[in-house]
Amino acid sequence: MGLLDGKKALITGARKGIGRGIALTLANEGADVGINDIVDDEVSQRAAELVSNRGVKGTFHVGDVSTVVGINSVIDSFIAEHGRIDILINNAIFPDQARPLFDTDEVFWDRMMDLSLKGYFFGSQRAAKEMIDQGTGGSIVCLASVHAYTAIKDWTAYGTAKAGLRRMVKGFAIDLKGHNINANCIAPGAISNVLPDSDADDVIDGAPHDASRFTAHLPAAKGGLPSDIANAVLYLTSELGQYVNGETILVDGGMVATKTMQD
């Protein structure tokens, strides 16, 4: 018996990194998993295959979740394959998220907000509508960040979007009252997002960050791994965490507690 037997979970931006770790972890607990990404290549297809190798259904859904049309098309594709949606994990992000204040132009701002706020909002809205129509409840998780709590130079647009997600899930909690849907954020610290060297079925995490970057200042004295985040997502999406709603859980090795973002 797994904690998520029979549940249908869609994870955006899950070809690699934290999303991939969440996909494999939820699959380990019995969920059928749809992997979305804007990139469709061998790595994307392999991620869906690794889900299937766990004895559950694994599918891949290419699409850009920074537009309303894009996220709806991905959810349509997921429901066509899986019949319904019980869990949505809003996780997608583009690389190069830092941008100095005076280099932050309208194009970069819109790109950040379209993916990290608009896409996460309308994906959640659509998923919640499906969950209400199904009458089975569900879970929504958004990937926020330590940048939602405290500022570090050149990360203002990203941090603003991530801080918005903390408020967004509080809104979902109250707006979805009575529908047995919980909506929360996980706020990761510094998490290695590289693919594992090994292609073995049971390997979830890639190489960790060099721990020497963290030993001087971070309570955990090491960087985090996708499975550290995925285990927190598992808690929120399973029966274990159903009474948690509108909350953001830091999974950061103590980074924000000690205001040590100088990594």
Ligand SMILES: NC(=O)c1ccc[n+]([C@@H]2O[C@H](COP(=O)([O-])OP(=O)(O)OC[C@H]3O[C@@H](n4cnc5c(N)ncnc54)[C@H](O)[C@@H]3O)[C@@H](O)[C@H]2O)c1
């Ligand atoms: N890695 C960290 O240290 C860290 C720290 C704090 C928060 N986070 C958050 O965790 C989440 C995952 O981060 P990660 O480091 O694993 O990312 P990652 O870069 O490893 O993976 C993100 C994936 O999203 C995909 N993507 C980009 N734009 C997309 C779009 N428009 N539509 C669909 N897919 C798209 C990318 O192709 C990529 O595969 C993000 O929300 C990020 O902000 C990560």
